[in-house]
Amino acid sequence: MDKKVARTAAKWWADFLRNGNAPLDNGDKSETGAMTFILASLLHSAETSNTRPDDAQKFEDALASILETQKDERWFSIGVDYNPDRILLEAARIACVDLGSTKLPWKTSMHIDQGKITYRLGYGGESKTLEVEEIA
Numbered sequence: 001m002d003k004k005v006a007r008t009a010a011k012w013w014a015d016f017l018r019n020g021n022a023p024l025d026n027g028d029k030s031e032t033g034a035m036t037f038i039l040a041s042l043l044h045s046a047e048t049s050n051t052r053p054d055d056a057q058k059f060e061d062a063l064a065s066i067l068e069t070q071k072d073e074r075w076f077s078i079g080v081d082y083n084p085d086r087i088l089l090e091a092a093r094i095a096c097v098d099l100g101s102t103k104l105p106w107k108t109s110m111h112i113d114q115g116k117i118t119y120r121l122g123y124g125g126e127s128k129t130l131e132v133e134e135i136a
Contacts, residue, residue: 008117059097
């Protein structure tokens with residue numbers, strides 16, 4: 001995968017660690033869903049309190065490195081249901097960063113197809129295109 005594409009995708013995910021603002025909406029509008037959201041918010045507060053200042057950059061670098069190795073892949077997908085997928089977990093392992101269950105947005109997917117990055121943020125999220133950034 002192209003370095004600019006890999007870096008752009010990795011930065012998008014890492015920004016949730018930087019900003020501590022991962023949406024945790026699972027789409028359940030019932031009382032159970034409301035309780036799930038409350039408990040997830042409490043867990044999110046606890047999990048983000050142990051985030052070190054350099055965690056986001058280390059995670060971004062590790063994820064970009066993994067994505068850059070996907071040279072033969074025409075189409076690639078990354079995501080979080082309630083927990084991060086294997087690619088995100090591998091980047092966290094390499095970076096020695098604990099993602100927990102709430103540091104990245106629930107029900108979120110990203111697809112990379114021939115250099116084009118699209119994502120859906122949260123349950124029922126609208127498909128959006130992420131502009132590839134120039135690397136300094």
